[in-house]
Amino acid sequence: MDFKVEVAKLLAAAADVSFEDALATVEIPANKTMGDFAYPCFRLAKVFRKAPPMIAQEIVEKLDKPEFIEQIQVVGAYVNFYINKGVYAQAVLKDVLKDKDNYGKSDIGNGKTIVIDYSSPNIAKPFHVGHLRSTVIGNAIYKIHEELGYNCVGVNHLGDWGTQFGKLIVAYRNWGSKEAVENNGIQELMRIYVKFHDEAENNPSLDDEARLWFVKMQEGDQEALTLWKWFYEISIKEFERVYEMLGVKFDVYTGESFYNDKMAPVVEELKNKNILKESEGALIVDLEDKNMPPCLIIRKDGGTLYATRDITAALYRKKTYNFEKCIYLTALDQNLHFAQWFEVIHKMGYDWYKDLIHVPFGLVSLDSGKLSTRHGNVVLMEDLLSQAIGETKKIIEEKNPGLENKEEVSKQVGIGAVIFNDLYNGRIKDVVFSWERMLNFDGETGPYVQYTHARACSILKRAGEISFENIEYSKLSDDASLDICKLLEAYPDKIRDAANKLEPSVVTRHLVAIAQAFNKFYHDNPILNSEEEVRQARLAIVVAVKTVMKQGLNLLGIDAPEQM
Ligand code: ARG
Numbered sequence: 246m247d248f249k250v251e252v253a254k255l256l257a258a259a260a261d262v263s264f265e266d267a268l269a270t271v272e273i274p275a276n277k278t279m280g281d282f283a284y285p286c287f288r289l290a291k292v293f294r295k296a297p298p299m300i301a302q303e304i305v306e307k308l309d310k311p312e313f314i315e316q317i318q319v320v321g322a323y324v325n326f327y328i329n330k331g332v333y334a335q336a337v338l339k340d341v342l343k344d345k346d347n348y349g350k351s352d353i354g355n356g357k358t359i360v361i362d363y364s365s366p367n368i369a370k371p372f373h374v375g376h377l378r379s380t381v382i383g384n385a386i387y388k389i390h391e392e393l394g395y396n397c398v399g400v401n402h403l404g405d406w407g408t409q410f411g412k413l414i415v416a417y418r419n420w421g422s423k424e425a426v427e428n429n430g431i432q433e434l435m436r437i438y439v440k441f442h443d444e445a446e447n448n449p450s451l452d453d454e455a456r457l458w459f460v461k462m463q464e465g466d467q468e469a470l471t472l473w474k475w476f477y478e479i480s481i482k483e484f485e486r487v488y489e490m491l492g493v494k495f496d497v498y499t500g501e502s503f504y505n506d507k508m509a510p511v512v513e514e515l516k517n518k519n520i521l522k523e524s525e526g527a528l529i530v531d532l533e534d535k536n537m538p539p540c541l542i543i544r545k546d547g548g549t550l551y552a553t554r555d556i557t558a559a560l561y562r563k564k565t566y567n568f569e570k571c572i573y574l575t576a577l578d579q580n581l582h583f584a585q586w587f588e589v590i591h592k593m594g595y596d597w598y599k600d601l602i603h604v605p606f607g608l609v610s611l612d613s614g615k616l617s618t619r620h621g622n623v624v625l626m627e628d629l630l631s632q633a634i635g636e637t638k639k640i641i642e643e644k645n646p647g648l649e650n651k652e653e654v655s656k657q658v659g660i661g662a663v664i665f666n667d668l669y670n671g672r673i674k675d676v677v678f679s680w681e682r683m684l685n686f687d688g689e690t691g692p693y694v695q696y697t698h699a700r701a702c703s704i705l706k707r708a709g710e711i712s713f714e715n716i717e718y719s720k721l722s723d724d725a726s727l728d729i730c731k732l733l734e735a736y737p738d739k740i741r742d743a744a745n746k747l748e749p750s751v752v753t754r755h756l757v758a759i760a761q762a763f764n765k766f767y768h769d770n771p772i773l774n775s776e777e778e779v780r781q782a783r784l785a786i787v788v789a790v791k792t793v794m795k796q797g798l799n800l801l802g803i804d805a806p807e808q809m
Contacts (some may be wrong), residue, residue: 246312246336246408246490246633248282248313248328248336248388249268249271249273249282250268251311251620252271252282252284252314252326253267253268253271253532254267254353255308255309255311256270256271256304256308256324258285258307258670259304259307259308260286260289260300260304261285261306261536262289265573266420266609266613267438270284270285270288271283271284271362272284274325275798276579277724278349279320279323279325279327280318280325280326280327280429281327281328281707281727281731282299282323282325282326282328283323283324283325283326284304284321284323284324284326284806285297285323286298286300286301286304286322286324287322288321290703296607297321297322298319298321298322300322300323301319301321301322301323302319303570304324305317305318305319305324308324308419311631312332313328313329313332313333313336313479313550314326314327315328315329315330319501319714328727328790330721330722330723330726330727331718331719331720331722332576332783333727333730334689334726334727334730334786335716335718336719336734337619337730337731337789338534338716338730338733338786338793339734341733341788341792341793342713342788342789344784345792346792346796347750347795348736348737348792349392349724349736349737349740349793349796349797350393350394351392351393351741352394353393353394353741354390354393354394354395354396355394355395355700355772355783356396357395357396357398357492357569357570358395358398358471358566358567358568358790359390359395359396359397359398359569359570359571359572360397360398360400360562360566360568360570360571360572360583361383361386361390361397361398361399361400361572361573361574361699362380362383362384362400362402362572362573363380363383363384363386363399363401363572363573364376364380364383364401364488364493364495364573364574365379365400365401365402365500365544365575365646366403366404366480366484367403367404367405367409368404368405368410368476368477368480368481368500368675369409369410369413369434369435369438369476369479369480369568370404370431370434370435370480370627370795371431371432371435371483371625371626372389372483372484372626372627373624373625373626374488374609374611374624374626374629375576375608375679376520376626377609377626377629377663378489378576378606378607378609378672378676379574379575379576379606379669380493380576380662381493381663381667381668381802382667382668382672383399383572383574383577383604383605384399384802385574385579385668385747385749385752385800385801385802386604386744386747387399387688388799388800388801388802389740389743389744389749389752389800390744392476392677392740392800393740393741393744394441395569397496398496398497398562399494399495399496399497400495400496400497400499400562400567401498401499401500402499402500402501402558402784403498403500403501403502404500405477405480405500405501405502406501406502406504406505406554407459407501407548407550407551408456408459408548409438409459410453410458410459410462410473410476410738410786411453411454411456411457411458411459411461412438412441412442412455412728413434413437413441413446413471413472413476413496414455414458414459414462414469414472414515415441415451416437416438416440417437417453417472419437419441419444419572420437420440421433421437422494426475426479427479428803429802430479430480430483431480431483431589432444432801433621434463434476434479434480436617438634440512440788441455450747452555453583455716456546456548457547460546460548461756462546463505463548465531471584474500477502481498483627486627487627487630490627490630490656490660491660491664491802492804493802499659499752500550501554501556501558503558504554504557504558504561507550507557507561508553508554510513510562511553511556511557512542512543512549512553512593513530513622514593514607515542515589515593515632516594517528518592518594520592521542521561521595521713521754522539524539526540526545527541527543527544527545528541528543529541529542529593530588530589532585532588532589535588537581537584537588538581539584540552540585540588540589547800548776550585550763552582552585552589552776555582555583555586556586557565559571559586559590560590560602561602563595563597568600570601570602571600572599572601572602572604572747573601573602573603573604574604574606575603575605575606576605576606576607576608577605577606577607579603579605579674580603581614583601583603583668584603587601587603602747604672605655605673606662606672606674606745607672607673607674607675607676608676609675609676609677609678610675610676610677610678611624611677611678625707629663629678630659630660630663632680633659633660633662633663633680633683633684634655634656634659634660634677635655635658635659636684637653637658637662637684637692638652638655638659639657640656640684640686640692641654641658641809644686645809648808648809649808653806654808654809655772657695657803657806657809658691658692658695658806658809660803660804661692661695661803661804662684662690662691662692662797663683663691664691664801664802664803665683665690665691665694666678666682666683666690666691666755667800668749668750668777669689669690669750669753669757670750671748672747672748672749674748679727683687689757689795691803692809693757693760694756694757694760694794695798695803695804695805695809696804697756697763697790697794698758698760698765698766698791698794698795698798698805698807699805699806699807699808699809700764700767701763701787701788701790701791701794702791702807702809703808704767704771704784704787705784705787705788705791707773708780708784708787710771710772711781711784711788712781713784713785713788716781716782716785717778717779717781717782719784720778720782720783721786722781723766723769725762725765725766725769725770726766726770726786728762728766729759729762729763729766729786729789729790730786732755732762732789733759733789733793734756735755736755736759736793736797739751739752739755740752749801752800752801752802753795755797756794756797756798756801758792759790759794759797760794763790770783772787782803
């Protein structure tokens with residue numbers, strides 16, 4: 246039952262307005278003492294040529310008070326409705342108890358495919374905190390869509406192709422050793438890559454050599470590709486360790502190299518469609534009519550570019566997955582890049598260019614000094630996550646030294662804290678890492694929500710066997726119970742809202758609100774020691790909250806331990 250809709254129906258009959266009009270006018274008062282729904286009569290003053298308070302009074306006289314409304318009051322120009330808490334609680338809790346883990350799931354996405362391009366780090370470069378955001382936000386967007394019935398394809402568009410690999414090969418041949426790379430992995434690859442740049446400053450022929458090696462890669466030269474493949478595997482091994490820690494998976498790893506043999510026909514198509522222009526030896530798509538700099542497609546030396554591969558990948562994905570939307574997650578400094586090549590797809594005559602969606606996010610800054618910087622000034626994801634786990638373990642050691650699976654829980658809570666922190670604010674905002682704030686068990690944090698979930702689990706454990714048949718919902722007549730029911734009722738809408746806005750923070754914030762309401766409920770109401778009917782009804786709230794919190798955390802990619 247949708248209570249707002251029911252109230253609007255009543256009003257439509259009593260106020261002589263259309264149902265749509267009534268529904269659009271009904272408000273949910275910010276101040277709870279003004280009721281659960283309020284109907285302002287200002288606009289009707291003109292129609293009926295009467296003072297609004299008088300109209301409100303007349304509406305109330307005509308209203309038939311249904312069972313789900315406890316009280317109707319006129320306050321000034323408003324008609325305020327107070328719902329019957331028990332009836333409302335019954336409507337909401339019955340749904341949650343019946344649907345369990347499926348509460349909030351929907352089929353609105355059935356038959357539709359969403360491609361999500363996220364994480365996508367660069368081979369031979371460290372997986373740094375900047376990639377964390379893409380990974381975490383993308384993973385949440387994936388799960389949120391999945392909950393709504395969409396078929397999701399998670400793509401890791403690895404940066405594994407381009408002239409930089411020519412440089413790396415030259416660097417390796419000049420200053421590298423098999424042993425050092427095997428022992429130090431990406432660190433060593435970074436070291437020789439940096440050395441290449443230092444050396445090339447005084448010796449530009451190194452750059453020419455690097456370009457040649459990349460050309461060899463493009464042409465399928467064995468020696469070049471063997472080295473490249475080796476760098477690739479070393480990098481992937483490190484990335485996968487991070488994904489494993491974060492609990493993130495991909496459906497496909499189709500990085501930039503995957504498109505090496507697929508670009509030529511696309512360039513051909515651009516030529517045939519008369520979109521390509523020559524400019525200083527390079528091939529470009531002019532975007533002056535869109536007030537953007539040109540999109541570079543082929544370099545003067547014949548090399549393809551990041552944009553060339555993105556255009557090719559989009560065509561490939563459209564053909565392969567026939568997506569409804571293709572979503573790209575990167576920091577906002579790539580805004581122009583995406584705007585440019587989306588426009589190229591438009592100029593090619595594909596109207597699905599409007600289904601390509603760049604979802605930008607803000608930067609990560611560090612509450613400096615507190616993060617381990619043993620690798621110079623790049624903060625590596627793996628170190629950061631290990632540190633999160635370590636800090637959490639210290640807290641658990643202090644708060645609950647007897648906890649059984651401390652290692653496992655420290656991992657779930659530490660990593661959860663990092664993810665939650667990233668998803669708490671609107672994604673466009675910058676994220677600041679502050680261990681103190683992130684790991685505060687009383688703040689608006691991951692540990693706080695997880696702790697509240699664990700508290701619910703512990704109450705249920707102590708309660709023992711409970712039957713949820715024939716609950717006396719009228720026993721839930723307090724404000725805290727009502728607040729929780731409202732938040733639970735809103736939860737399915739929040740998932741849809743998060744998907745529409747591509748904004749996981751909608752879910753994150755709602756979970757904090759539920760946790761806060763639950764802690765107030767727990768504080769105000771004795772549960773286990775109450776009289777039988779009250780006990781059972783309150784336990785129904787505990788189960789419902791536990792169910793939704795666990796499910797909500799899962800949507801964000803966060804575990805919900807039962808004890809912590
Ligand atoms: N590898 C890129 C980077 O680290 C991100 C790739 C994003 N995806 C894409 N299709 N361009 O900046």
